[in-house]
Amino acid sequence: MSLIRVAILATGDELLNGSISDTNTRDIALILGPAGYQLATSICVPDTPERIAQALRLLIPQHDVIIATGGLGSTGDDLTAKTVAQALGRPLEENPKAVEMIRSRYAKLEREPDPQVLRQAQLPQKAVPLPNPEGTAPGFWLRQQGCDLFFLPGVPTEMRAMLKKTVLPALQRNKPGAAPMLQRNYGFFGLSEPQIESRIPYAELPTGIQVGFSLEYPLVKVSLRIATEDAETRLDTAEAQIVEQLGDYLVSRNDESMAEHVGGLLRRAGLRLALAESCTGGLISQMLTGVAGASDFLERGAVTYADSAKIDWLQVPAETIAAHGAVSKECALAMATGLRRVTGVDLTLAVTGIAGPSGGTEEKPVGTVFLALSAEGIHQVRGYQFNGNRQKIQRMSACMALEWLRRFALEMLT
Amino acid sequence: MSLIRVAILATGDELLNGSISDTNTRDIALILGPAGYQLATSICVPDTPERIAQALRLLIPQHDVIIATGGLGSTGDDLTAKTVAQALGRPLEENPKAVEMIRSRYAKLEREPDPQVLRQAQLPQKAVPLPNPEGTAPGFWLRQQGCDLFFLPGVPTEMRAMLKKTVLPALQRNKPGAAPMLQRNYGFFGLSEPQIESRIPYAELPTGIQVGFSLEYPLVKVSLRIATEDAETRLDTAEAQIVEQLGDYLVSRNDESMAEHVGGLLRRAGLRLALAESCTGGLISQMLTGVAGASDFLERGAVTYADSAKIDWLQVPAETIAAHGAVSKECALAMATGLRRVTGVDLTLAVTGIAGPSGGTEEKPVGTVFLALSAEGIHQVRGYQFNGNRQKIQRMSACMALEWLRRFALEMLT
Numbered sequence: 001m002s003l004i005r006v007a008i009l010a011t012g013d014e015l016l017n018g019s020i021s022d023t024n025t026r027d028i029a030l031i032l033g034p035a036g037y038q039l040a041t042s043i044c045v046p047d048t049p050e051r052i053a054q055a056l057r058l059l060i061p062q063h064d065v066i067i068a069t070g071g072l073g074s075t076g077d078d079l080t081a082k083t084v085a086q087a088l089g090r091p092l093e094e095n096p097k098a099v100e101m102i103r104s105r106y107a108k109l110e111r112e113p114d115p116q117v118l119r120q121a122q123l124p125q126k127a128v129p130l131p132n133p134e135g136t137a138p139g140f141w142l143r144q145q146g147c148d149l150f151f152l153p154g155v156p157t158e159m160r161a162m163l164k165k166t167v168l169p170a171l172q173r174n175k176p177g178a179a180p181m182l183q184r185n186y187g188f189f190g191l192s193e194p195q196i197e198s199r200i201p202y203a204e205l206p207t208g209i210q211v212g213f214s215l216e217y218p219l220v221k222v223s224l225r226i227a228t229e230d231a232e233t234r235l236d237t238a239e240a241q242i243v244e245q246l247g248d249y250l251v252s253r254n255d256e257s258m259a260e261h262v263g264g265l266l267r268r269a270g271l272r273l274a275l276a277e278s279c280t281g282g283l284i285s286q287m288l289t290g291v292a293g294a295s296d297f298l299e300r301g302a303v304t305y306a307d308s309a310k311i312d313w314l315q316v317p318a319e320t321i322a323a324h325g326a327v328s329k330e331c332a333l334a335m336a337t338g339l340r341r342v343t344g345v346d347l348t349l350a351v352t353g354i355a356g357p358s359g360g361t362e363e364k365p366v367g368t369v370f371l372a373l374s375a376e377g378i379h380q381v382r383g384y385q386f387n388g389n390r391q392k393i394q395r396m397s398a399c400m401a402l403e404w405l406r407r408f409a410l411e412m413l414t
Numbered sequence: 415m416s417l418i419r420v421a422i423l424a425t426g427d428e429l430l431n432g433s434i435s436d437t438n439t440r441d442i443a444l445i446l447g448p449a450g451y452q453l454a455t456s457i458c459v460p461d462t463p464e465r466i467a468q469a470l471r472l473l474i475p476q477h478d479v480i481i482a483t484g485g486l487g488s489t490g491d492d493l494t495a496k497t498v499a500q501a502l503g504r505p506l507e508e509n510p511k512a513v514e515m516i517r518s519r520y521a522k523l524e525r526e527p528d529p530q531v532l533r534q535a536q537l538p539q540k541a542v543p544l545p546n547p548e549g550t551a552p553g554f555w556l557r558q559q560g561c562d563l564f565f566l567p568g569v570p571t572e573m574r575a576m577l578k579k580t581v582l583p584a585l586q587r588n589k590p591g592a593a594p595m596l597q598r599n600y601g602f603f604g605l606s607e608p609q610i611e612s613r614i615p616y617a618e619l620p621t622g623i624q625v626g627f628s629l630e631y632p633l634v635k636v637s638l639r640i641a642t643e644d645a646e647t648r649l650d651t652a653e654a655q656i657v658e659q660l661g662d663y664l665v666s667r668n669d670e671s672m673a674e675h676v677g678g679l680l681r682r683a684g685l686r687l688a689l690a691e692s693c694t695g696g697l698i699s700q701m702l703t704g705v706a707g708a709s710d711f712l713e714r715g716a717v718t719y720a721d722s723a724k725i726d727w728l729q730v731p732a733e734t735i736a737a738h739g740a741v742s743k744e745c746a747l748a749m750a751t752g753l754r755r756v757t758g759v760d761l762t763l764a765v766t767g768i769a770g771p772s773g774g775t776e777e778k779p780v781g782t783v784f785l786a787l788s789a790e791g792i793h794q795v796r797g798y799q800f801n802g803n804r805q806k807i808q809r810m811s812a813c814m815a816l817e818w819l820r821r822f823a824l825e826m827l828t
Contacts, residue, residue: 014628016453017597018443019637022436025458029432039430040465042458044439051454058472075611075627109801116608134802155629157806183432212433223433275717281703282696285717289695292771292804294719300727301717303689303699309714312756313727342726357706390706 004175006032007063008042009055011070011080012154015044024069024159031163036177036227037065047071049079053087060147064175067167070154072137074116080151081123081140088144090124098129098138105136127151130166134158141170148174182231184239187219187252187261189403196220199245206234218396219251219258251406259287262402265409266297272345273405275301276314276335278326279353279369283398299345304335314338314350325364327352332370333381340374347375347408351401353384355393369397373404380404418589420446421477422456423469425484425494426568429458438483438573445577450591450641451479461485463493467501474561478589481581484568486534486551494565495537495554502558504538512543515552544580548572555584562588596645598653601633601666601675603817610634613659620648632810633665633672665820673701676816679823680711686759687819689715690728690749692740693767693783697812713759718749728752728764739778741766746784747795754788761789761822763815767798769807783811787818794818 008025015022025042032039040063045051047070059066071080085092098121106113113136120137123129130139130150135158140151150167152159171177188196193213200211200222212223224238243250251258266273275284275298285301288294302313307326310316315338316331324330335350353369360366365385372381386396422439429436439456446453454477459465461484473480485494499506512535520527527550534551537543544553544564549572554565564581566573585591602610607627614625614636626637638652657664665672680687689698689712699715702708716727721740724730729752730745738744749764767783774780779799786795800810 012628013624013626013639014637015439016443016456017595017637017639018440018447019597019599019626019628019635021440025429026432026435029430033432040460042430044456046454073627074608114608116612155631157631181431212428212431214428214434225431277696280700281708281712282691282699282715282717283703285696286694286700289697289717289719290805290808292769294695298695298717299720300723301696301719302727303696303703303712303715303717305703305709305715306713308757313714313716343723355706391704394704 003178004037004065004171005040005063006037006065006067007040007059009052009059009066009068010042010044010154011047011052011068012044013046015070016046023156024154027156027160028067028163030183031160031168032171032177033181033183035168035172036180037171038178038181047079049083049086052080052083056084056087056149060145060149063147065171066147066149067163068149068151069159072120072139072151072153074120074137078137084142084149084151085124088124088142090126090142092122093125095121095123095127095129095140098123098140101129101131101138102136105132130162132158132162133165134161139166141167179227179229180231181225181227182235183223183225184235185252185254186222186224186242186250187216187258188222188246188249189219189251189258189399190249191220191246193220196222196246196249201241201245204241206237209234209238217392218399251403257287257291258399258402260291262406262409263288263291263294263297265406265413267293269409269412271297271347271409271412272299273297274299274339274343274345274348275401276310276339276348276350277301277303278305278310278335278351279355280351280394280398280401281305281355283394284349284351284401287398287402299343302339310335313342315342327354327364327368327370329370329372329381329383332372333374333379336372336374336381337379347373347405349373349401349405351397353393353397355390355397357390367393369393369400371397371401371404373408375408417592418451418479418585419454419477420451420479420481421454421473423466423473423480423482424456424458424568425461425466425482426458427460429484430460437570438568441570441574442481442577445574445582446591447597448594449582449586450594451585452592452595461493463497463500466494466497470498470501470563474559474563477561479585480561480563481577482563482565483573486553486565486567495534498556498563498565499538502538502556504540504556506536507539509535509537509541509543509554512537512552512554515543515545516550519546519550544576546572546576547579548575553580555581593641593643593645595639595641596649597637597639598649599668600636600638600656600664601630601672602636602660602663603633603665603672603813604663605634605660607634610636610660610663615655615659618655620651623648623652631806632813665817671701671705672813672816674705676820676823677702677705677708677711679820679827681707683823683826685711685761685823685826686713687711688713688753688757688759688762689815690724690753690762690764691715691717692719692724692749692765693769694765694808694812694815695719695769697808698763698765698815701812701816713757716753724749727756729756741768741778741782741784743784743786743795743797746786747788747793750786750788750795751793761787761819763787763818765811765815767800767807767811769804769811771804781807783807783814785811785815785818787822789822
């Protein structure tokens with residue numbers, strides 16, 4: 001096993017003109033890293049034949065593997081196959097296997113591919129087409145000066161599916177990776193990055209463990225990475241040390257989202273939940289139902305923007321709204337308790353607030369949010385003052401609501 | 415004014431090992447683009463002296479300007495100044511202006527910089543230090559073989575502040591940009607990328623207009639770009655030509671989301687809306703309320719996962735569910751009509767379906783989705799078969815629902 005030098009070549013004007021950020025480099029690193037392949041270079045050039053050709057000439061002698069993304073579709077700016085054909089002196093030809101892949105994809109959709117789509121089967125000589133389970137454009141693989149070049153679509157879902165299903169197995173057969181770099185990820189809620197860093201027992205962590213930080217607002221993500229033979233054992237030790245110090249704030253592990261984690265706890269606790277959302281506008285429901293199996297614990301949700309909705313569906317007394325306003329402790333609590341009366345579920349959670357940018361007052365500025373929870377014998381309500389723009393306030397409010405559900409479910413489970 | 419070739423050199427292991435995605439390239443493009451500077455290349459290499467030196471040697475002859483980010487701090491992996499000194503043969507020396515910048519930054523914080531921090535003032539010979547208003551590490555600027563190299567911190571907030579306040583003005587004095595590249599973006603729903611491309615009247619578009627495509631599932635995004643003096647006029651012409659051919663499928667312009675566009679139409683049409691969501695779990699509400707001002711048109715939404723919720727809140731007859739199932743045309747229509755009866759709003763929309771991965775049957779496989787709309791004298795219902803994973807099915811269902819609302823609002827407005 002030796003060090004395989006992997007380069008990414010991303011082609012696309014949209015990556016250089018500010019239209020979008022590149023997310024493929026990170027996705028590729030996360031798929032290849034655990035298999036022992038480290039990225040040595042990532043380069044992005046416009047969709048122009050000269051620049052793509054120049055980048056290929058530069059990368060091929062210095063790398064063992066090149067993952068090229070983008071430019072495989074059927075529109076005019078999809079020039080990769082043609083450019084590669086010219087740059088490497090391998091004329092384009094219709095590849096029968098690629099034609100077959102496109103036809104069978106269309107057959108499943110009960111449609112006939114038009115000539116423009118079939119153009120995607122024109123590949124450089126001796127290229128091996130790679131099936132694209134998520135789209136119509138096949139990828140392709142060719143070897144040049146000992147370097148394996150994989151050409152994949154730029155669309156992230158298509159790229160990831162092909163990398164996992166086809167490219168990685170082909171690489172592992174042809175150029176086995178080094179000791180895999182194992183990585184575990186943890187999401188924390190309720191502490192800042194410096195607060196978390198100061199609680200990590202660096203001196204006690206097993207040798208070789210690297211700790212990384214990143215922010216996925218409002219969560220702080222911590223990664224542990226190591227590439228030794230006994231990586232799993234050392235990661236287990238490090239994880240136990242970190243959980244001991246920070247377990248109370250741990251809201252997700254590995255690829256799990258916070259909503260998935262909280263949903264799992266609600267399911268284990270056998271709780272039936274209903275939600276009443278005002279300023280979060282359905283975000284909490286959407287987070288919980290974005291994960292399969294939410295019907296196990298979610299009975300229903302209400303997005304009660306208008307007062308009339310709070311009054312009929314949640315039985316909030318009109319007087320409560322008149323006396324305290326729809327954004328108030330009193331209203332939040334009435335929403336949660338009313339919803340529990342209406343539905344008879346074990347647990348209800350209500351959110352009302354001002355996500356902005358307008359609607360704030362001196363007494364209740366933008367970012368004022370009230371959360372309330374109701375369960376048998378339990379009525380909790382609390383006001384918060386969150387910062388940031390509308391998206392940040394909605395996101396923070398929804399995560400705080402999930403945090404309340406997490407703590408409630410944990411208490412039920414212990 | 416001539417074309418200035420700008421390269422980005424990002425250094426940092428964290429950008430290549432999957433810890434974070436690069437967002438600096440997009441930020442730099444968005445700051446420099448409107449000033450007439452286009453990015454020709456963006457390259458990312460690890461924090462190792464050889465790789466940084468190699469990238470510099472490669473980029474300098476081919477670009478007029480290099481923006482290098484990362485490696486300017488005071489910790490062990492911050493090697494940029496030292497590496498640049500070696501690679502360009504300009505020994506490190508203490509730069510008095512840089513010392514002054516660090517001292518004055520610390521004076522503001524009422525602290526004394528320690529020797530490790532003062533190491534940040536060791537710059538390559540003849541480098542000009544650049545103040546960092548958001549952090550302690552100064553940047554620096556030097557010219558080599560006619561290329562202007564700007565070294566900035568990798569932290570996005572510090573990088574952006576320095577780029578705007580110092581780098582861009584310095585560039586504009588030394589190497590004025592070309593005519594700014596103007597760009598307009600359009601989102602289309604309901605046609606594939608090849609279908610859209612085939613309807614764009616390329617031959618009639620004003621000279622110099624570049625057309626780009628990208629996918630933001632399920633929308634196809636089209637960009638028009640041009641950098642001539644009369645760019646606005648030509649963009650107006652091109653936009654009119656494209657709207658003539660494709661206007662029926664146009665669901666967003668520029669930075670607007672589809673939900674924002676549809677919300678604007680509902681507001682203009684003076685319609686009051688209520689939503690009943692089952693398989694989309696609140697996604698439609700969340701999309702509409704993610705934009706400020708949704709209370710102008712959204713009265714309420716219901717996430718009715720359990721049958722009991724459909725029965726009480728939407729007055730769906732229990733017999734309808736028993737006879738046809740909760741995922742059926744009949745149930746969808748009963749949800750929409752019941753919700754309108756309950757709320758008295760102008761317009762209701764209901765979605766019920768199977769988002770998967772489980773819950774599908776032979777008769778109603780995963781991806782079966784029914785939409786229904788109810789308004790005065792109007793009752794529409796239709797079944798769809800969508801493809802993909804849970805996220806894709808939920809997203810496609812929500813966008814199709816927004817499309818129904820868009821068409822309804824447009825009809826009211828004409």
